[in-house]
Amino acid sequence: MSVEVIRTNVLAGTPHGFLGRRGGVSTGIVAGLNVGTGSTDQPEAIAENRKRAVEAVLPAAQLATVYQVHSGDAVVVQSPWPHDQRPKADAMATDRPGILLGILTADCAPVLLADAEAGVVGAAHAGWRGALAGVTDSAIAAMESLGARRERIAAAIGPCIGQASYEVDEAFRQRFVEADETNDRFFATVAGQRPHFDLEAYVASRLAAAGLASVEPLGLDTYADADRFFSYRRATHNREPDYGRQISLIGLA
Template identity: 50%
Template sequence: MTLDVLRSPLLDGTTHGFFTRKGGASSGVFAGLNCGVGSSDQIDIVTINRARAAAELGVAPEALCSVHQVHSADVVTVTEPQTGEAPKADALVTNTPDLALVILTADCQPVLFADREAGVIGAAHAGWRGAIDGILENTVDAMVALGATCSNIRAVIGPCISQRAYEVGPEFLDDFLGADPDNVRFFGNGEGDRYLFDLPSYGLHRLREAGVGEAEWTRHCTYYDPDRFYSYRRSVHRKEADYGRLLSAIRL
């Protein structure tokens, strides 16, 4: 089956893609292109799915560089194909051609970055915790350390949970207001004491405050499109045992 891959004109000049769940070998709750080695899916099937994504990106599977995502603000610089366990971090940067930087998500923001003039790219996993702690700014800083110019960086947020599906409690709002009272603008009223948090708008705000030249969200909601996307929150609401992970990647 043909893979369904989303791309952005902002990242023209790089090979990149926000992969949907279509075109994979997994079945059951994982049906499609589940690329999460941390899921309970069969590892040989996940390996097949990742190989299909690698082929779409024009690299060998061993050129897929990833991190053990822990909702941190930590960034690693990659200079060669990885061996052994992936480092614990939530973003990667490189100026080495033919290495694909990989992020896995299932509601959190996958963010791909490129400074085409400098030949520097990045990829970040930005859930609310990582975003408030500075993962996006740290990714930009790590790219600048490799020779990128902040104003030349283009950043694209891929499919993630949208505001109307992201219900949170008052303690969540308190965390954001404690960081910056102006963050109230990213919250809408939900039912009772609940609020609706606009994760991609918050991500775009942080990217623009970091000084990137251009930033956009693809405007795809993972929660409300089960045919194309995996969603952790949707799986919880459906009381499913596990959920698939979407792969997003970029390479020079």
């Protein structure tokens, strides 16, 4: 099976792709295109999967990733860091051709951004903590430091946990409502059940509020599609001892 690359209209013309689990060499509960070095997968399999991912999006490019910590922080990438020297951050921006920015997820929202006119791209890992902390705003600011203009930036939100799958507690909801009372619109509550959070819609609203040119949510639920995507919450609910991570990529040719 070949690597599945999910592309978007708003980023057409910029090398990019949201990848799932199809087309990799890993086996067992992380079967497929697992790229997570934090998993118990074989290092050789992870390396091969990362190689395949890069070749599917921008052949011969250098892959740049960060040590993701669910923060609101972004960094500018001039060249990839050695794996053990990656900065702790959750968003990146670059204007250097031949570099692929890579965001790893397993339910959190991957966000890819581009100002094609300026030749600047960005990527963000938006879990609920990072999204609330403004990780997408930090990504945009990092892009602007390289010459991008937000009114020209297009963004796409890739596969992430869908609202129907994302049950949370009332304390979780209160965090968002206390930050902005209008955030209550991102929670659906059915009588007798806990709230369900729409992470994708929240991230999209943050991007739109930042004044971007266009925002495209893909509407793909990682939890609900086990054949196509890895999911931390699904693995937890199934009491599995490990879970895979998928990668989302964007770069400049």
